[in-house]
Amino acid sequence: MGAPLLIVGTGMAGYGLLRALRHVDRRMAVCMVTADDAAAYAKFQLPGALARRRDAGELVLASVEQMAHRYDASILPRTRALRIDRARHILRTDTADLAYGQLVIATGAEPRRPASIRGTGVTSVLTVGSLAEYAYLRSELAGRRRVVVLGGGASGCEFADNLLRGGCDVTLLEPGSRLLGARLPALCSERVAGALHTAGVRLRLEDGIQRIEQGLDELEITTLSGARLNAEVVIAVLGSAPRVQLAADAGVDVGRGIVVDTRLCTSDPDIFALGECAEMGGRLFTLSDDIDAGARVLAGVLTGGHTQLRWQVRSLRLQLECCPTVLCEPPPIAGEWHETATARGVRALFHDFNGRLRGFVLVGEAVSDAHHLLSHIGH
Ligand SMILES: Cc1cc2nc3c(=O)[nH]c(=O)nc-3n(C[C@H](O)[C@H](O)[C@H](O)COP(=O)(O)OP(=O)(O)OC[C@H]3O[C@@H](n4cnc5c(N)ncnc54)[C@H](O)[C@@H]3O)c2cc1C
Known part of the structure; x- marks a missing residue:
């Protein structure tokens, strides 16, 4: 049997890819390494969990053993990837050298x-x-x-x-x-x-x-x-910086994130990147829905399909109980905001100079418009 698919990182991107892969292929040999304990959890639940004073253990959805068993993968927790030897297809970690057929970097981002x-x-x-x-x-x-x-x-x-x-x-x-x-x-x-x-x-x-x-x-x-x-x-809480060092040290193209094409492939045809560490078309993966969509596309690509990822317009509902708020950030283009405020809410629409709706922010009662506006937006 050839060298396995090797995934670095067991966050939303790494585990999302594993789940998506097993939907389409139960046989491919998959090995995962991660610097943490490899417990599966949903990161976006962390702010809300503080309000409910939940302990970290209560947020664990599955242990490393459960994930390995459920998705038939070999998962090495507390194993830090140090260097990629692209010529020999080997990932050097702090515990062993691991051979890969294809490598997926899903190392996330470091809080600033x-x-x-x-x-x-x-x-x-x-x-x-x-x-x-x-x-x-x-x-x-x-x-x-x-x-x-x-x-x-x-x-x-x-x-x-x-x-x-x-x-x-x-x-x-x-x-x-x-x-x-x-x-x-x-x-x-x-x-x-x-x-x-x-x-x-x-x-x-x-x-x-x-x-x-x-x-x-x-x-x-x-x-x-x-x-x-x-x-x-x-x-x-100052945002985060994509972890690109592993790729950069190996001579793989890096911008703000690890640069990938619409197949999630880097400048090395056997190395892919997904999640907060990656950048596609100049844009970073910051929303979990984009990471999920990327995981499905990459699962298709790794199993021989011809799928490609396209950015979808998405909105984000903030976890603010004191003030319902939905953001759909416009792309970084010229345009103008128009805000309408009532006692119960604010509706802010961003139009480009061709008059097209490109983003919005809704606060208070106005959040009920989110679905309708999302369907009218043109990115
Ligand atoms: C507090 C918070 C709230 C959020 N809320 C939302 C929300 O409401 N909606 C939304 O859409 N998104 C939200 N996000 C963003 C979303 O959660 C992240 O985009 C997503 O979890 C990133 O997943 P990831 O797998 O790319 O990175 P991570 O989950 O950070 O996983 C990175 C993995 O890589 C491993 N790793 C890193 N370096 C190495 C190395 N050298 N060797 C081995 N392993 C390594 C780590 O151990 C980890 O397993 C939120 C993020 C945060 C922090």
Whole structure:
């Protein structure tokens, strides 16, 4: 028998591919390696799980043994991929050298840490990009309430809202002048800011963290504006950077992510990439529905099919109980936002200069329009 299909990573992309493959082929030899414990879980559940104070163990959908048995794969947990020897078709890991016929890189993305903060407490800043980091955050929150969330993008707002509902006293710091990111329209972010404030989140726009000193029992924070805050836990929610090192070191083309074509194939015909580490047509895979669609296409390609992936227009409903919000981010093109606000909601539509609807943000009662607008959009 030839060398197996080797998948690096057991997140949504790696396991999504394994599931999709087994739908079409029960016989292909599949080996997976992952740096973590290979438990299957749904990452998008993490913010909501904080509100319900669920332990990390409760979020595990299947253990490594269950996944290996259910999908007939050899899965090596706690095994870090170090280097790809493309000429010999070998993946070097920290435990063994593994031969591959075809290799899929599904290594995800690394949460960004704040670069410019000074002080003895900097190493205490947490990120939440994996189940292990979630477990650590839960242990740090035990018996503590005062939390600072740094970063007011969509995820930062979700964490602030869910931590508040989980019983924390939350301050949200956003260095920019509005929530949800500078590209989204002002009225929507004002409405979300208002709802978070009413729910009880202390909001500081145009402010970030300058210094964090480790005090006796708490972290002493000096903000960029010079204000002093004390907190027991600080969480940075600043987005993430695709893990491309493995591919880059092997001389595989890399942009912001590992560059793939519509078959998810990299510049090496035997190496593929999927999930948050990958980039197709200049765009990153940030939504789970796109990763699922990619997994189905790649399963077809690896079993000899001729399927190709096309980006679909998608919307994302934020996990914000205080303020229903749906985003459909427009592509980075010239155009204009038009916002209509009522007491109950905001409807913001983005049209390009040809008058075509290319994106929207809906807040409050307006979220009921999401389905209709999605069907009219032309990306
Ligand atoms: C808090 C949070 C909330 C989210 N909410 C939503 C949402 O509501 N809707 C939505 O659509 N999307 C959401 N997302 C995004 C979505 O969850 C991610 O895009 C998706 O989980 C990424 O899956 P992945 O498999 O690419 O990466 P990951 O799940 O990060 O998996 C990467 C895997 O690679 C392994 N790995 C990395 N490097 C190595 C190495 N060198 N050697 C071996 N193994 C390695 C890791 O151990 C891991 O198993 C959210 C993300 C986060 C963090």
